[in-house]
Amino acid sequence: MASSSSSSSSKKRTAKDAELDSGGKAAKKIHPFFTREAKEPEQHGTFKWLKPLGPKSTCLHGVNLEPPSRSKVALFDLDGTIIKTSFGSKDATWEWWRLQVPAALKKLHDDGYSVVIISNQALKAVALKAWKEKVPSIATSLSSLPFRILAATAKDYYRKPMIGMWTELTRIFKEDGVEIDKSGSFFVGDAAGRQYPNGKSDFSGTDRKWASNIGLTFHTPEEYFLGLPVHANFKLEGFHVSSLTELPPYTPTHTALLLDPRIPEIVLFVGFPSLGKTSFYNRYFKPADYVHINQDILGSRPKCIKAVDEALNNGLACVIDNTNRDAATRKHYVDLARKRKVPIRCFHFTGSMELAWHNNLYRAFNMPPSVASNEPKRELVPYLAYTSYKGAFQEPELSEGFSEIKKINWVFEGDEEVRRHWSMWHQLEGK
Ligand SMILES: Nc1ncnc2c1ncn2[C@@H]1O[C@H](COP(=O)(O)OP(=O)(O)OP(=O)(O)O)[C@@H](O)[C@H]1O
Known part of the structure; x- marks a missing residue:
């Protein structure tokens, strides 16, 4: 029929079928790159990539030093928030989003927060390899700051605004006997659906949606790092059940x-x-x-x-x-x-x-x-x-x-x- x-x-559906993503296109298959590295942690100075998470290893997981699991968590998007966006770039160079960023992150750690980076990185293999080299280099510049990073590399359950990375994080913390205090935690991201007077808008609202899905307080980088007033004019696009x-x-x-x-x-x-x-x-x-x-x-x-x-x-x-x-x-x-x-x-x-x-x-x-x-x-x-x-x-x-x-x-x-x-x-x- x-x-x-x-x-x-x-x-x-077979596992192969399941790799089809929305749009009916074949989703990126898991690159051998992941499976090869999955066995041993990769150490780069103070930073190491641990075994990727998820049934298909689609959630990269890294730590700088030994980040403590604390009930208050300061979560950050990476591109456009901690560093300037270089999405999909094939080289590993990077710049802070603003010079205030490293000191602000360090202060959060000193104030009793766990610092965690949550990033979508569904990149082609070459760009992903460069990105994986970039993160340890960021860690070197933050050498005294213990932090954790999770990155979704496929269009699946881990990709923001889906809550898979949050679920993994709460599981990791629970294993350390720590329940995350959502009301004392927050997430900062630039994908906030902001609309600007000149008619332009943010490229997406994914970060704000992710925070909303979880029930976390959300800030834009301008609000958090620069102390600018809350940008109240935003629009989240796409389907939401409230429209029914x-x-x-x-x-x-x-x-x-x-x-x-x-x-x-x-x-x-x-x-x-x-x-x-x-x-x-x-x-x-x-x-x-x-x-x-x-x-x-x-x-x-x-x-x-x-x-x-x-x-x-x-x-x-x-x-x-x-x-x-x-x-x-x-x-x-x-x-x-x-x-x-x-x-x-x-x-x-x-x-x-x-x-x-x-x-x-x-x-x-x-x-x-x-x-x-x-x-x-x-x-x-x-x-x-x-x-x-x-x-x-x-x-x-x-x-x-x-x-x-x-x-x-x-x-x-x-x-x-x-x-x-x-x-x-x-x-x-x-x-
Ligand atoms: N009335 C409802 N309220 C809340 N959740 C629902 C309701 N109906 C279905 N769901 C949920 O929506 C999802 C899809 O439903 P279901 O599997 O029954 O759809 P279907 O039309 O039979 O799908 P398919 O054609 O793919 O077999 C399921 O996870 C189900 O739990």
């Missing part, structure tokens, strides 16, 4: 979700990947013993059709939980319903592509343990699956042979902790 072919592979309007869970039409009296029928779902179709099935149809038909699980459309046929033979109703994006795909099931003389209802999940992509990132990277322990582990579905759904989508129509089309709206379900995670900024690239 064309519509679900992209999502169908998603439940069985509240809607009823489904359109009131002539039938309830479950038919009364219950008869064998086909319920066919239509909607972007990760828009909550399976969750909806589990919540409403599973308890009513509807058979779950899913091409990701069964492997092919003929197998789905066979399974539907068998369910109907046994007097059961079933749900086709695929993306079913176009009329040609849906026709296979409409024809089967006609042949078996049972009704077929279409449930169209109307949430946007932005919401679906957001849920995809949430599901792959940011579900709280209470949800993750109840759902199968799912890799990130490539962005291409969303754009191809959108490109080929045909609005379902009664004339296709449905007895009813019900619109299913997104309604958040979950407790405060689930909402906290789901409401974070989820983004792998762009603004």
Whole structure:
């Protein structure tokens, strides 16, 4: 089935598939550079690169001297904050962002803070190699300052504004018996979404989003190092769940979700990947013993059709939980319903592509343990699956042979902790 072919592979993604990033492009594979170095710490003067973190070693981890784990943490972005931006440069030269920076960092250490640098560095291998040489050279200039650095080298869970580097940091501190005091800690970064009177704006708002996701006080470098007034005019771009309007869970039409009296029928779902179709099935149809038909699980459309046929033979109703994006795909099931003389209802999940992509990132990277322990582990579905759904989508129509089309709206379900995670900024690239 064309519509679900992209999502169908998603439940069985291999590690290779999972390296696809948003935009459907092949993500940077982990360069052998990382795997070679992973074994031994690399010592450069007082600085050493430790074993990279994460299942795919995509989070570089280094320390200058022996940084103490303290409950108050002063966190800094690197490029455009501690040093002048030289992003992607292939040489290891650098300059302080402003001359005040080293003394300010030293003072924080003396005042009882842990100093930690948090950086996005999804660079090509040559630039990354230069960058890895640059950090020890910065450390040499800060030789008496113990600090820790974490750097996300891929477009994954570690990349700001995703909170992976924070999760690792809290874990490292916990191993030292230290709970980070969020209210006494702060983050300084230049990617603040600032809008300027001349019409220009910051290249992104990623640092401010990261602080907001975690609940940390945020400062720009100008505010923190130079004492300039707070720059209040900022705009964070991209999808945030606060933009969703509240809607009823489904359109009131002539039938309830479950038919009364219950008869064998086909319920066919239509909607972007990760828009909550399976969750909806589990919540409403599973308890009513509807058979779950899913091409990701069964492997092919003929197998789905066979399974539907068998369910109907046994007097059961079933749900086709695929993306079913176009009329040609849906026709296979409409024809089967006609042949078996049972009704077929279409449930169209109307949430946007932005919401679906957001849920995809949430599901792959940011579900709280209470949800993750109840759902199968799912890799990130490539962005291409969303754009191809959108490109080929045909609005379902009664004339296709449905007895009813019900619109299913997104309604958040979950407790405060689930909402906290789901409401974070989820983004792998762009603004
Ligand atoms: N109503 C909801 N409230 C909160 N979270 C939800 C809700 N529905 C789904 N989710 C979460 O969104 C993510 C995607 O949901 P789900 O896996 O059900 O989507 P799907 O449409 O079946 O995806 P696919 O087509 O890729 O199989 C999951 O992590 C799920 O926990």
